[in-house]
Amino acid sequence: MKMNFAAFAVLVGISLIGCGAPTVAEESELIGENTQAICSSTQSCWDGSTVSCSGNATCTVQSASVTCDGVITRCPPVPCNAGITCTQFKQYACNEGDEGECCASTGPQYCFCNSKGIWLCN
Incomplete structure (x- = not known):
């Protein structure tokens, strides 16, 4: 009796595969299409x-x-009317309290000169 049940289980398993269950290749194709x-x-x-x-x-x-x-x-990019890049602007000497404007890749930057004579722009 145990032998007949095992044979029956194998037969049912093979039948299910033959009845249109997707193969591994078909499943991966379906997944790729629906990604x-x-x-x-x-x-x-x-x-x-x-x-x-x-x-x-x-x-x-x-x-x-x-x-x-x-x-x-x-x-x-934000339009900038300052006419000078910030890289160029920062090369100029300045005195503490000086202010100015320059153009960065993100748009206009407002600059001020700190106590060490260095332009800081943001």
Whole structure:
């Protein structure tokens, strides 16, 4: 009797496989077709536009950009009318209390001269 039950179990198992159960290859294809991002990030920009991204591992929001799976999407640069880059501006000598403006990659920076004669911009 035990022998007949084991044979029956094997027969049923083989029948189920033959009745359309997906193979391992079919399952992986289905998974690939239905893969969706597991995270997303959106940031509002200075000009009213937004930047966004979707990723499968990491999604973060910075002040003027978003990053998904290591790919950075930046907001448009802020226009700057100062006419001089901050790198150039900081080369000029200054006296404590002096103020000025320069252009950084993120937009205008306001600078002041500290007591050591060094420009500090933010």
